[in-house]
Amino acid sequence: xxxxxxxxxxSAGAVRGLALDIGSSRxxxxxxxxxxxxxxxxxxxxRGRVTDAASHRRLLRKVAASAFGGAALDGGxxxxxxxxxxxxxxxxxxxxxxxxxxxxxxxARVVSVDSARAAxxxxxxxxxxxxxxxxxxxxxxxxxxxxxxxxxxxxxxEVGLDxxxxxxxxxxxxxxxxxxxxxxxWRCDSTGAVRGALRRGVLVTGGGALRLDLTSRLALRxxxxxxxxxxxxxxxxxxxxxxxSSALGDPPTAAx
Numbered sequence: 001x002x003x004x005x006x007x008x009x010x011s012a013g014a015v016r017g018l019a020l021d022i023g024s025s026r027x028x029x030x031x032x033x034x035x036x037x038x039x040x041x042x043x044x045x046x047r048g049r050v051t052d053a054a055s056h057r058r059l060l061r062k063v064a065a066s067a068f069g070g071a072a073l074d075g076g077x078x079x080x081x082x083x084x085x086x087x088x089x090x091x092x093x094x095x096x097x098x099x100x101x102x103x104x105x106x107x108a109r110v111v112s113v114d115s116a117r118a119a120x121x122x123x124x125x126x127x128x129x130x131x132x133x134x135x136x137x138x139x140x141x142x143x144x145x146x147x148x149x150x151x152x153x154x155x156x157x158e159v160g161l162d163x164x165x166x167x168x169x170x171x172x173x174x175x176x177x178x179x180x181x182x183x184x185x186w187r188c189d190s191t192g193a194v195r196g197a198l199r200r201g202v203l204v205t206g207g208g209a210l211r212l213d214l215t216s217r218l219a220l221r222x223x224x225x226x227x228x229x230x231x232x233x234x235x236x237x238x239x240x241x242x243x244x245s246s247a248l249g250d251p252p253t254a255a256x
Contacts, residue, residue: 016032016079016081017032017248019084020084021085021115022056022085023048024137024140026138027043027063029067030238032241032245035238035241042059047158048137057101057104061105077105078107081108081244082107083244084110088142090114114151115236116135116146117149118237118239119133119135119232120149121239121240121243122236123235129197130193130194132144132194132197134182136174136178136205136208136211137160137208138162139158139160139162140157140159141160141208142156145189147191154185161211174214175218178218182194198224201225203227205236209233210232
């Protein structure tokens with residue numbers, strides 16, 4: 001689990017890069033030297049799944065035009081590599097649907113990376129050892145165990161911040177869901193990695209990391225220290241940008 005799909009080096013003619021995070025609520029785009037250049041409402045996306053490819057492709061085309069200028073799109077993005085974030089447990093069909101949307105813009109290559117590894121890349125090292133990443137998103141909650149930078153195990157629930165606006169929604173429901181997934185990872189772990197990750201501190205990302213009513217409850221329920229990602233709502237796309245810059249041979253400090 002946790003591999004980046006599609007090589008970056010050796011992409012013929014590729015001189016530009018974009019990092020892209022198509023979320024259930026927001027679509028975020030990062031460009032080298034400029035940081036996050038777009039943070040806009042997503043097109044038809046339900047629980048992390050693109051449901052209207054044509055509409056979302058039009059949205060991305062507008063964003064790309066703002067990044068490179070309208071004239072740059074006349075021949076597509078043939079000199080551009082796109083690093084595309086996806087949920088850790090996104091299935092092959094879900095990942096391919098997102099890739100087809102981006103491929104419709106004509107980039108030199110589309111490279112996929114899971115959001116947990118991208119967020120961890122942006123958060124930077126906090127000592128060695130395994131890492132637990134809790135992503136509190138708009139319509140999804142994910143808990144991922146990273147060991148040596150690779151996904152060792154993960155859990156996903158189709159519940160998120162948007163559900164809190166429902167009449168029966170409450171912060172406790174999201175917190176209980178995240179905590180239960182952490183405990184399930186612990187029960188299934190025979191290596192001690194989860195215990196080590198809990199001692200190290202849990203990295204919390206996604207828009208929910210900005211909500212004290214969620215993070216304080218989660219810390220109390222787990223009985224551990226939480227490590228909040230910097231600008232957690234955009235940490236995945238910024239981390240994807242760091243990974244892309246490194247792969248293209250650009251300075252890794254340009255995540256913005």
